[in-house]
Amino acid sequence: MFGASLYIIVCSSRNRIVRRLRRLREPRYLIGAVVGVAYLYFSIFARMRGAAVTRRGRVRTPPSLAAALATLPPAGVGGIGAGLLLIAALTWIFPTDSGLIDFSEAETDFLFPAPVTRRQLLTHRLIRSQLPLLFGAVVSSIFVPFAAMAERVRFAAGVFIVLSAIRVYFTGVTLARARLTSASATVRRMAWAPLAVIVVAVGVVGVPIWRAIMTAPPGDPGQMLTIAGGAVTTGPAAIVLWPFAALVRPLFAESGAQFFSRLGGAFAVLAVLVAWVLRSDEAFQEVAAEATVRTARTKAGGQAAPRVRATAWLLPLSGRTESVFFWKNGMQTLRAINVKTVIPFIPFVLFSVGAATLRMSATGARGPAAALCIVALMLAGFSTLLGPQTVRSDLRGDLRHIDLLKTWPVKAAALVRGEMLWPTSLLTLCAWFALACGTILSTAAFPNLTTVWRLSLCAAAFLLAPALIVAQFTIHNAAAILFPAWIPIGNQRPRGLDMMGQRLIMFAAVLLALVVMVGPGAIAGAIIWLAFHRLIDAAALVPAATVCLGIVCVEVMLVTEALGPAYDRIDLSDVELGE
């Protein structure tokens, strides 16, 4: 099986690389790759080189990573070990999906019926998961500032061991949790044992740390780490923390020799974890089957499988084409998200806003109200400026259904507008809700603004939010129609340097297009403002924003009409399929 695993890994990696290189013959991938390489060079490697060269061009010796790490509190290793123990304990309460047993559909179909043991299957996944971890470790070492190459290599190796151990541990917890309620008493005991060990370990380590903190309360996180680390450097806590500290100790090695001497301990811990996971393979088949189904559903739909929920929202059998897509995309959101879990947050938010306002009125304390106001305005800004990038329940999400959409007898422009209608409405509502909260609390955050200014700014923001949102959706959907090959289908995240470059190009193009699209409205609004603000002061913001909104709406209508023929010409072979 080991040979078969290596064969799969080598062939898959080789074919993936060959495929990515071969597709560079197409200009869109080549351009993407050039931009991706340029981005990496200027953002990482040039910075690394720049750090090593003085402004006068003289090469300087990079300061040692060990020296940098030496600035950590002396008990840093113990503190980090205690942190790892905490994560290890929390994993039992909040299980984390390590992905180690997420077999692909091909792996399930080929390897599960094959004459191999479950342990061999687990070993296969263990081996297969190492490449991404290694990549992650190498990338993390690139970002380490001011380190010599040898130190970077040591750092990457240390991070790799820690990441491997974490992944194996998470898998072990997943498998053990599945056996906690096993019918067999022996299996149950074996599953509960590590949990009991962790609970005892938390007690042994937690008590001295608690005492130390109570004796000398820390002022900042650095002090906290020092106190926590200092409290566990001796006694039973130090013994309990040894495996955790041993894992991270190679990261703190000051020389090559020290690094290699510390590797033994880290590998020993990793080996124990691997042995634990391999011994708990009874629950493997069920857990792996569940994980495979979950992965397949996520891949097929681009997101978690929806559930039927009564919405009482029936599609009328007549009406405008746009409303069909409004309903369809609305159902997608309502079925993907459990509204009942979201609704309780609304009274909570309203209560928080009301309480902060009342407290401010009664005691004059502005702090909480001002903080809430800033949070609300940031949420409004996020909904308006980044929401259209992330909420993809429009034509971008429907590109995977394009063959079905193209059989429908509907006007293309109406289809495009309809696809944008639901996400625009949803984000606008979110932005308005946040803006309303921000406005109520704005007296605290912006005490110098008059009521007229506050209300005018709020009204203008209410008008501009949908303008900015719909403009961005128009641009994203136009890109999906004009350059379908550049748009990831559904929630796909295509990988590769060329795809990263494509995303960067698209991001820049969207920003540029947004400036062009909102520009006329902004100019017209500015003219209105200049003409009227002397007469009606801040209230001039409202007609200015109204004019801007009107112009953007007209542009949206024109652009969607113009996109109609382009939609009809979309070639399905241009729509990018995931690797």
Next chain:
Amino acid sequence: MPLAVQQLTRTYAGPAGSTFTAVDSLSFDLGGGEIVGLIGPNGAGKTTTLRSLAGILRPTSGHVIVDGHDVVADAIAAKRRLAFMPDEPHLFEYLTVEEHLRLVARLYQVDDFDRRARALIEELELAGKERSLPGELSRGMRQKVVIACGLVRDASILLFDEPLTGLDPVGIRRMRQTIVARGRAGACVLVSSHLLHLVEEICTRVIIMNHGKKIADGTVAELASRDDLAGAESNLEQIFLRVTGHPTTAEPG
């Protein structure tokens, strides 16, 4: 003619600027009440043909005329008369069976939706699954939903791509009856399938494609009487093997 295909050609871009012709100058007509089988080896261009007829793929050249409306130039009018049932049941994963039918009814402006939907749900044995999402259905059930969506409206042209894939024996029998009934009701039906006995049983005419071209067109009896097919027994399998250049008897070893 309800459906006229005139010199339909469809090419795809290949690697390094090359092109691949999937359908090459294909022409045929379909009359009302005809059930035509479209057969051919894998890669013959059947699915590309059907997808071009349905308006999913834009022909590289040539025309598809549906009741006098060009599928490209007058797409909305043409698509209103077409129903395409693909081999892979692509459904919206967040809409129930009933909602899919309702969506189609709205898009195609179907009158008397409730009665039609109920009848179809019974006919295709989807009763009890009306409120299920596609993810909760087997592949065969999803295929039935796709077919129900195609049949819920009065399309004059029905295009089936491998309609029996994933269906159980009862479902296959029902589907055969459904297709024949639609043909008898006056619709023109084009069925692409590798199941030659099905094609022979229900189709009034057969079109055989190979390498994107039409290589035979006619009833089974007409094809069997062709000079180049003399000697082939008058069953579709023998005709198919002969016309596509395959040996008609199993070779030893």
